Amino acid sequence: MHTKMTILLFASLLLLPSLLAAASVKAQLRGHVIVANSSDSAISVLTRDTSWVNTTPTAITLYPQRSIRLSDRQANAALDHAKPLVAEVKVRYNSSELVVMVSWKDRSYSIALEHRVATFGDQIALSLPLNYPKNGVVPHIGMGDSKHPVALYLQKAVKQKNPFQQTYLARGFGSLTQTKKLSAYMTMNYDKSFGGWRALFKLPLTGKLKTVLNSGLFPISFALWNGKQHERGGNKRISSWHFIYRPEREVNQRLVKKLSYGLATPILGDVKEGEKLVKTNCTFCHRIGPYLSTPEGVAPNLSGIGGVALPAYLKESIVTPDAIVVRNLHLNRHYQKGGERDAHGAYPHNMRYKWYRKGKKGVLHSNMPSYQAILTPEQLNSVVLYLQQQK
Amino acid sequence: MSKRQLAMVMDLNKCIGCQTCTVACKTQWTNRNGRDYMYWNNVESRPGAGYPNKWEEFGGGFDQQGNLRDGEIPTRSKGYGDPWDFNHEELLHGDDFKNKSGVPAVGPNWDEEVGEGQFPNSNFFYLPRICNHCANPACLAACPSGAIFKRDQDGVVLVDLDRCKGQRLCIASCPYKKVYFNTKLFKAEKCILCFPRIEKGLAPACADQCVGRIRFVGYLDDKEGQVYKLVHKYKVALPLHADYGTVPNIYYVPPLKGPPKFDGDGKPIEGSERIPLSYLESLFGPDTKAALKRLESEIEQRKQGKGSELLDMLIAFKRDDMFRLGKEREI
Numbered sequence: 126m127h128t129k130m131t132i133l134l135f136a137s138l139l140l141l142p143s144l145l146a147a148a149s150v151k152a153q154l155r156g157h158v159i160v161a162n163s164s165d166s167a168i169s170v171l172t173r174d175t176s177w178v179n180t181t182p183t184a185i186t187l188y189p190q191r192s193i194r195l196s197d198r199q200a201n202a203a204l205d206h207a208k209p210l211v212a213e214v215k216v217r218y219n220s221s222e223l224v225v226m227v228s229w230k231d232r233s234y235s236i237a238l239e240h241r242v243a244t245f246g247d248q249i250a251l252s253l254p255l256n257y258p259k260n261g262v263v264p265h266i267g268m269g270d271s272k273h274p275v276a277l278y279l280q281k282a283v284k285q286k287n288p289f290q291q292t293y294l295a296r297g298f299g300s301l302t303q304t305k306k307l308s309a310y311m312t313m314n315y316d317k318s319f320g321g322w323r324a325l326f327k328l329p330l331t332g333k334l335k336t337v338l339n340s341g342l343f344p345i346s347f348a349l350w351n352g353k354q355h356e357r358g359g360n361k362r363i364s365s366w367h368f369i370y371r372p373e374r375e376v377n378q379r380l381v382k383k384l385s386y387g388l389a390t391p392i393l394g395d396v397k398e399g400e401k402l403v404k405t406n407c408t409f410c411h412r413i414g415p416y417l418s419t420p421e422g423v424a425p426n427l428s429g430i431g432g433v434a435l436p437a438y439l440k441e442s443i444v445t446p447d448a449i450v451v452r453n454l455h456l457n458r459h460y461q462k463g464g465e466r467d468a469h470g471a472y473p474h475n476m477r478y479k480w481y482r483k484g485k486k487g488v489l490h491s492n493m494p495s496y497q498a499i500l501t502p503e504q505l506n507s508v509v510l511y512l513q514q515q516k
Numbered sequence: 517m518s519k520r521q522l523a524m525v526m527d528l529n530k531c532i533g534c535q536t537c538t539v540a541c542k543t544q545w546t547n548r549n550g551r552d553y554m555y556w557n558n559v560e561s562r563p564g565a566g567y568p569n570k571w572e573e574f575g576g577g578f579d580q581q582g583n584l585r586d587g588e589i590p591t592r593s594k595g596y597g598d599p600w601d602f603n604h605e606e607l608l609h610g611d612d613f614k615n616k617s618g619v620p621a622v623g624p625n626w627d628e629e630v631g632e633g634q635f636p637n638s639n640f641f642y643l644p645r646i647c648n649h650c651a652n653p654a655c656l657a658a659c660p661s662g663a664i665f666k667r668d669q670d671g672v673v674l675v676d677l678d679r680c681k682g683q684r685l686c687i688a689s690c691p692y693k694k695v696y697f698n699t700k701l702f703k704a705e706k707c708i709l710c711f712p713r714i715e716k717g718l719a720p721a722c723a724d725q726c727v728g729r730i731r732f733v734g735y736l737d738d739k740e741g742q743v744y745k746l747v748h749k750y751k752v753a754l755p756l757h758a759d760y761g762t763v764p765n766i767y768y769v770p771p772l773k774g775p776p777k778f779d780g781d782g783k784p785i786e787g788s789e790r791i792p793l794s795y796l797e798s799l800f801g802p803d804t805k806a807a808l809k810r811l812e813s814e815i816e817q818r819k820q821g822k823g824s825e826l827l828d829m830l831i832a833f834k835r836d837d838m839f840r841l842g843k844e845r846e847i
Contacts, residue, residue, distance in 0.1 A: 195658070195660060195685055196576070196584050196585070196586050196587060196658045196685055196688055196689045197586065197587070197588070197589070197684075197685055197688040198575055198586040198587055198588045198688065199588055201586055237702065239699055239700065240553075240592070240699045241591075241592060241699060242553075242589065242590070242591065242592055242596070242684075242687075242696070242697040242699060243589050243590070243591040243592075243684075283702070289702070298660065299660055299661065299662045300662070301661055301681065302679070303678070357682075357683045357684070358660050358661075358681065358683035358685065359660055420583065422583070454660055455656065455657045455658075455659065455662065457517075457652060457656065457657040458583070458584040458657045458658070459582060459583050459584070460578065460582040460652055460657075461582060462580070462581060462582040467517065467651075468521075468737060469517075469518065469520075469521040469651045469671065469736055469737075469763075469765070470651045470763045471517045471518075471651035471652050471763060472582060472651075472652050472763070475582060
């Protein structure tokens, strides 16, 4: 009896650090942690299985993507009135795989039909960085960036019971490339009684994402498309980076600390002051909230940025814009009417709309200047606080 | 954007609307595998709604400042027109037309030869359309997947089907609605200017098969070529809707004014416009007047027994001279 008690006591003492760590990670990255549940046995791929029903969900909010604006009139009209959407995420894993289940309400069930040119299927995608935590940088939320590639898993309702499933690698807007190097088992089913979709992604703990999925804490982001609203491609709702936490694994506290800015504790700043600073410093290139005097496309649109970007990233992009360089879409979306036309009359790109330039050895530099020397640390906090509240 | 640019000139005064080009294109490229509904080449009657139905109202292209404009994608039922079966048996015995999905409202070539105005003062002309292989293609600029490209050697605009994600923003942005969605492959497809034929020294199927010899094909920088002469030397060939800002590379010799209108007594009205110049200008731009004037003066010159290089070209007496693809025919 005595021995048993000792063993129990000993076991709970062993568990204690990990429990403490869990509380700490959740507090540090408040609202952005998805705790993964371990399982000893095979994980069911049936979303109505009791093992899934009994798993605690994490609510994730997805916001309309407004950084770049595409050119479909109907989709854009819907986007202007699009509201955030809440999805429930459950994550379970065992020794060989990690399974992510996402449920979201969508009353307007929509599938892309054969022989129809203007029907769009509801879609869901997961995005995971390829090199995390190796380089410790969370990629840009817009499908990664030139230095930080992401893996994407996409499911689209194409025909009933036969969804379209693909895997991609990407390094930012316009770089999505299909790959066969990522393997996953995926399902996507419409649940009428729930009034929405349930999608499941079973990712093997081997292969290209081995290091990422086996680490204690790694980023994941979600995207949802409402086909009825003509949503596809960039017209979608996206979440900010969230972090899947595997309690039994080691977590790099340094990285957590870096990301915790503005999440662990509220930013000490003055929103009014931040707004004033944004208005005078940023709106010459960026559109944001009520400040829309700059044409679309000169720089990423910052409307709703607080919903999709982490405060640590917002701060970094103001201080060191070169850390993550976001490439814009095709430069000829904006051509220069007065510019010198080529031999066949083609107008040159309008360089006012270029977000980056190429430096030595092809390294990309952001066209945005650093504001480190321009803003005081207090002002910087106020600006980030204002941006964080733009949802 | 490209080193060279292949272009086509179509002489609208000679188009008889026989649709041989349409059939040539369809049998070569679009009669199978989800392309069945597409017409990469179509011949529409103008004035008229065209194909896809009222395509000019779907938006796209570039605005005055050179910024890409939003556009819409046509639907099959309202834009392209869904196919239907006739109730032949009943129709034969005097019944009305019936159709399972209701009476169709549009279809390809729906308003053929309807034109405008009342007999005897009605008018129409044919307008064959293919992809314009624009110098600033709106489809290319709009594609978020980087799937559309313009070939360096001839400026042909193509879709890389491996990169295409079927998002259809090219369709929304093409102001001519000449990119189509393959409903089986879920990819965008369009006129390829028969590049496999061009590479073998053959003219595109639509041009090769044209019975009216209305189509000239050649490089815009080839000063000996008829395309160059029609576009740049004589300036009688004009792009369609240059106002859409995509710098199209298919050019049209606008239709001449036609016979005069008739008054109530059936007498011709001197100086009347059967096809109003303003309508032609809405399609081919402000240079239409000068182009027509040039054509008329050359015709006058010819009537007086003088030579005219321009009319010698337009009459297409030597068919081989119409296509200059920079290489010998391999087939």
